[in-house]
Amino acid sequence: MRAKGKTTQRLDKVLSNMGFGSRAELKKKAKSGSIVVNGTVVKDPGKHVDPYTDSIEIDGETIAYREFVYLMLHKPPGVISATEDVRERTVLDLLDEKYLVFEPFPVGRLDKDTExxxxxxxxxxxAHELLSPRKHxxxxxxxxxEGRVDEEDIRQFSRGVTLDDGYVTLPSELVIDALEEQGDGSIRSRITLTIHEGKFHQVKRMFEAVGKKVIYLKRISMGTLRLDESLEIGSYRELTKAELAGIGRATDE
Structure with a gap:
């Protein structure tokens, strides 16, 4: 997070970044006396302020400035991990307007049918720190x-699996949680898998490489972040202070 008190910005830039209107709209508000800084009406929207330490009010509302926003989403299946798409619903379509003004984007992606x-x-x-291949x-x-995941699969995954394009994955940790017999006598395996890279459709391709098919997939953690199981599918919340600290973004509050 940027340290408080070390930067000033144009007042209209601060307010527009927070979603309070365009530069032209804020110019009109300033002229009407609707913007107050440290108790004084400011009619010059180009005035420089410190958004972290100055008290800024607009239309009687005191703003709480921040530069970045961090949201944990429980992505539902059927929604794509993108900022825009002409045909498909995206994860940004799930967000409230107050967050969209920050122009957030997904860090990495989950397949359309993955939650x-x-x-x-x-x-x-x-985003770069979390996605960099060097960080693992x-x-x-x-x-x-579908199928019986067994000890041989665990050993193969621990050595690295050769994907359909010849790429050999980094060693991963595969745990068999349960084996469930279906009505037709077939077996389905419930597993937990930890990987240390993010190739396209990687988990599905790893199981295909050992002759099995993933029919349901859910990501539960990324680095220190763990999915809040109280979040219903399609819902989201801001990261807690502890979660922000875990990803190296401790707050100053």
């Missing part, structure tokens, strides 16, 4: 797999 943890932010530096940030998934 679970997705971080949305406008902090590009954090762990991502943990729960899945239902």
């Amino acid at each position: 679970g943890l997705l971080l949305l932010t406008n902090d590009g530096k954090l 940030v762990p991502k943990t998934y729960q899945a239902i797999v």
